[in-house]
Amino acid sequence: MSNTERPLSPHLSVYRWPITMTLSILHRVTGVALSLGFVVFVAWLFAAASGAESYAVLLGAMQSTIGRLLLIGCSFAFFFHLSNGVRHLFWDTGRGLAMRQANASAWFVLFASAVSTAGFWMMLS
Amino acid sequence: MSLRAPLGSVLGLGTAKDGTSHWWGQRVSAIALLFLGLWFAFSLTTTDFSHAEVIAEIARPINNILLLLLTATIAYHSYLGIQVVVEDYVHASGIKVLALILSRFAHIALATAAVFALLKIGLGA
Numbered sequence: 001m002s003n004t005e006r007p008l009s010p011h012l013s014v015y016r017w018p019i020t021m022t023l024s025i026l027h028r029v030t031g032v033a034l035s036l037g038f039v040v041f042v043a044w045l046f047a048a049a050s051g052a053e054s055y056a057v058l059l060g061a062m063q064s065t066i067g068r069l070l071l072i073g074c075s076f077a078f079f080f081h082l083s084n085g086v087r088h089l090f091w092d093t094g095r096g097l098a099m100r101q102a103n104a105s106a107w108f109v110l111f112a113s114a115v116s117t118a119g120f121w122m123m124l125s
Numbered sequence: 126m127s128l129r130a131p132l133g134s135v136l137g138l139g140t141a142k143d144g145t146s147h148w149w150g151q152r153v154s155a156i157a158l159l160f161l162g163l164w165f166a167f168s169l170t171t172t173d174f175s176h177a178e179v180i181a182e183i184a185r186p187i188n189n190i191l192l193l194l195l196t197a198t199i200a201y202h203s204y205l206g207i208q209v210v211v212e213d214y215v216h217a218s219g220i221k222v223l224a225l226i227l228s229r230f231a232h233i234a235l236a237t238a239a240v241f242a243l244l245k246i247g248l249g250a
Contacts, residue, residue, distance in 0.1 A: 028210065031203075031206045031210075032206075032207070032210060034203070035203045035206065035207055038199050038200070038203055038235060039235060041196075041199070041239070042196075042235045042236075042238050042239045042242075045183070045192075045196075045238075045239050045242040045243060045246075046238055046239070046241075046242045048176065048179050048180060048183065048242065048246065049241075049242035049243075049245045049246050050242075051176075052176040055176045055179070056176070059174060059176075075166075078162065078166065079166075082158075082159060082162055082163070085155050085158075085159070086159065088155075089152065089155060089156070092152065120166060120169075120170065123170035124169065124170055
């Protein structure tokens with residue numbers, strides 16, 4: 001019963017890619033990444049509780065190059081999801097939804113999460 | 126003409142009023158994680174990650190309680206998020222239900238392991 005004659009809505013690729021779309025996708029991607037980060041968090045607590053030897057193994061893996069890169073990614077995911085989450089909570093009050101405001105808050109969230117991630121690793125040292 | 130189901134009009138109870146519980150649960154846990162998450166990130170910057178110090182810090186009652194709250198809230202928030210992702214992208218109903226059940230099992234198992242580790246360190250067992 002499909003009517004192939006009916007006009008189709010313009011396909012997504014017709015539009016210029018807006019920054020808000022990137023952030024919407026990133027929010028979901030970082031959310032899933034943080035769920036995997038939760039596994040690392042639990043492994044860290046469990047290794048600490050199991051004793052110095054198992055803790056040393058986990059700490060060694062975390063301090064390897066790949067481990068560090070993953071943790072840096074995880075911390076960026078955390079700060080991004082946190083700042084963009086605040087943006088979402090603000091939207092839930094019905095404010096900040098105009099295009100200009102949403103674009104501005106998108107860039108602000110990217111800036112804030114990059115600065116927070118850098119600051120976090122400097123403080124860790 | 127009423128659009129209510131016969132059983133509904135007999136019982137006269139209206140809706141269960143929990144249609145927005147998922148939305149609310151996600152928002153409320155997000156607000157809790159905003160504070161717990163920032164506290165945790167800040168705490169990480171004040172430790173040297175040696176086994177002795179990590180154990181000593183986790184054993185402190187205030188840290189232990191906040192870590193228990195953080196664990197429970199992450200597990201809840203993460204489950205809600207993964208549920209939305211699964212429901213959005215997995216369309217085959219059998220696999221979808223299986224994925225949701227596995228996600229629930231995984232989140233509960235991870236949270237239980239973390240709580241066990243935290244209590245073990247906190248109670249000095």
